[in-house]
Amino acid sequence: MTAGLPRISSAAAAPLPDGRSAGPRHGVRRGIREVLDYLGILPFLLFIGVFLLWPTCTVIVGAFQDAEGRPTLDNLVAVAQGTYLEAFALSFALSAVTALLGAVLGGLLAWSVATGRRDSALRRVVAAASGTLAQFGGVMLAFAFLATFGFNGLVTLFLRDRLGIDLFAGGAWIYELPGLALVYTYFQIPLMVIVFLPAVEGLRPQWREACLSLGGDSWAYWRHVGFPILWPSFLGATLLLFANAFSAYATAKALISQASPLVPLRIGTFLTSEIVLGQANLGKALAFGMIVVVAATTVLYALLQARSSRWLR
Amino acid sequence: MAALGMGRPGHGEAVLRRTILLVVAAYLLIPLLAMLEFSTRGPRGTRSLAAWARIGTNPDLVEAIFVQLQLAALTVVLTLVLLLPTMVLVQLRLPWLRRTIEFLCLLPLTIPAIVLVVGLAPIYAGVTRLFGESALTLTFVYAVLVLPFAYRAIASGLSAIDLITLAEAARSLGCSWPGVVWRIVVPNIRGALIAAALVSVALVLGEFTISSLLAFDTLQVVINLQGKRNAAVAVAVSLAALVLAFALLYVLSFVGQPARGSTFVEDDT
Structure with a gap:
């Protein structure tokens, strides 16, 4: 048996069920089968409809309705000013700053773990740790930072007892925005690694060889080859980090218990x-x-x- | 010149690489070490496992851990039961719906959980009337949350096998459609299904936003409450949950890829 045989038979067989010319009786049976096909995906569609599309539509429609259900723009006007606008501005600023920090630090980390071998032990550990910290942390990360920088945290005590530095001289910053920025950056870095690592690993060693053999140095390689190829991925990943921080609720809720300075907390x-x-x-x-x-x-x-997939993959 | 021939970065770059790795890894690891240190503090500078031992004797926590594990299992089952037959059916019989299904499955990534919960609040009033006030009803939302991850895992599994040929062979030998899914597809993409399950479990373990705002006592909600009363215990549970999630994802890195030497690949040689 040749290796190609199964492929050929599959290609020939594929059009059969739909391509066969059918008499009237076949037509009826085909119609029934088609209805059955659609019935088969109905449970999934119903589920998505009730638990994803309906809630989303409720939010969108409700945003344009007053308390009696009449159409209005008053809600949107109200949230576009005053403390609500401040919440949006603060959420925006926090997300942008932590996205940039996370993108730079995470990008550098991705570059330094990129080994080219997808099954190396280091890569497995980094991927698993990144997934844990980036996507499934939430409340637990808030506690991690309270154990580190809280009033009795490891680093706080170390700095106070050994070096005589009082981390809280400027107030309880860990429970306020600076603390939030620190924790957000902490989960942005691993997310950046997850998103950006494939792009870094897509850089082929041959491109560096080509650059070097044409007389360029490492700097010329990054200036003319590496960065131009990576920047769409980098920018895209930064946007993803921004959206990630913008939607985060759990960490902020666990860290800041009194005020509600961010949009998710307000909601x-x-x-x-x-x-x-x-x-x-x-x-x-x-x-x-x-x-x-x-x-x-x-x-x-x-x-x-x-855009970035033009060169990578 | 050896470096030139191999296309490898030079010595300076290797040092820079290692330095970055050390600095960023330290930033990521110190809070985790701090959790370990914080949760093992005894009286007057001694080490003690009292906080860890108290996880087992705290009825709220034990209850929440139990609920969370049930939720994880139910979510995996519901997701796979809904998604797998649908994806198989779409690939075999309704290929023009593929992009639609993909869009629907990836949609939860663009709708923040905090937004979803605003729209879900009225729906859950109905759900609790139907199924009772149990936290296990969260299975429905969690299945939505894990959908993008499960979809990607299963899609990569399905793309690695020749589904059409396999299904036709099974059908011509008299296998029913449910039989095709259960006896042909499932064994062939076992790795992908395990991957989907692991990532779902990790996500359910850490979920806080939706359960806390719908007022269900899941693990993260209880951890958050405990944190106000007894920080050491809360930190201990948090660390345990993080380590568990890490272990799940580490296992995932071995089963994620399409299995070599699966039945179908062997047939081809």
């Missing part, structure tokens, strides 16, 4: 506290704002990803 208070009459849909308007920001970021990311 959370709408769900848990008594809602002022007539403001029921303000939370939905905030959520709608988040959808817009995150969706726009994701679309940009997809475009950049398409």
Whole structure:
């Protein structure tokens, strides 16, 4: 038996079920089968409809309705000013800063672990650790930082007892925005590694060889080959990090218990506290704002990803 | 000149590489070490495992761990039962729906959990009326959350086998459609299914946003509450959960790839 045989038979067999010319009886049976095919994916579609599309539509429609269900733009106008606008600005700034920090540090880390061998032990450990810290951390990371930089944290005590430095001279920063930025950066770095590592590993050693044999040095290689190829991936990954920080709720909630300076925390208070009459849909308007920001970021990311796949993979 | 011939970076670059690796790895590892140190503090500078021992004697925590493991198992089952037959059916019989299904499966990545929970609150009023007030009803949302990860794992598994030929061979030998999925597809993409399951379990273990806002006592919600009362115990559980998630993902790195020497590859030689 030749190696090619199964492929040929599969190619010939593939069009058969649909391509066969059918008499009237076959037509009826084909119709029934087609209906059965669609019935087969119905459970999945129903499930998606109830638990993904319906809630999303509830948010979007609700953002444009007043308490009595009449169409209005008042909610969106309300969340585009005052403390809500400040929350958006702060969320935006925090996400942008941590995305940039995470992208640079994570990008460097990805570059230094890139070995070219996909099954090396170092790579496995880095991939597993990155996945854990980037995607499944949440509350646990907040506790990790309280154990490190909290009032009785390891680093706090070390600096105070050994070096005489008081980390809290400037206030309880770990429970405020600077602490949040520190933890966010902490989970952005591994996410960057996950997203950016394939791109770095897509750089072929032959390109460096070609550059060197043409008389260029390491700098010329990065200036003319490495960076131009990697920058769409880098920018795309940074956008993904931004969206990631923008949507994060768990870490912020666990770290900051009193105030609600960020948009996700604001939305959370709408769900848990008594809602002022007539403001029921303000939370939905905030959520709608988040959808817009995150969706726009994701679309940009997809475009950049398409561009970078020209050279990589 | 050896470096030139091999196309390898020079000595300076290797040193830079190692330095970066050390510095960033230290930044990532210190908080984890701090968790270990913090959770093993005894009275007056001694080490003690009291906080770890108290995980087992805290009824709230034990209950929450139990609930979380059940949730993880249920989520895996629901996701695979919904997704696998649908993906097989779409690939074999409804290929023009493939992009639609892919879009729907990846959609949860672009909708933040905090947004989803706003729209879910009224739906869960209905769900709890149907299924009772159990935290296990979170299975439905969790299945949505893990959908993108499970989809990618299964899609890469399916793309590695010649599904059409396999299905036709099975059908012509008298196998039913459920039989094709259960006896032909499942054994052939076992690795991909395990990958989908592992990543789902890791995600369910760490989920906080949705369960806390829908007011269910899952593991992360209880950890957060415990943190206010007894930080050492909360830190100990957090570290344990992180280590568990790491272990799951490390195992994942071995089963993720399409298995070499699977039935179909052998047939081809």
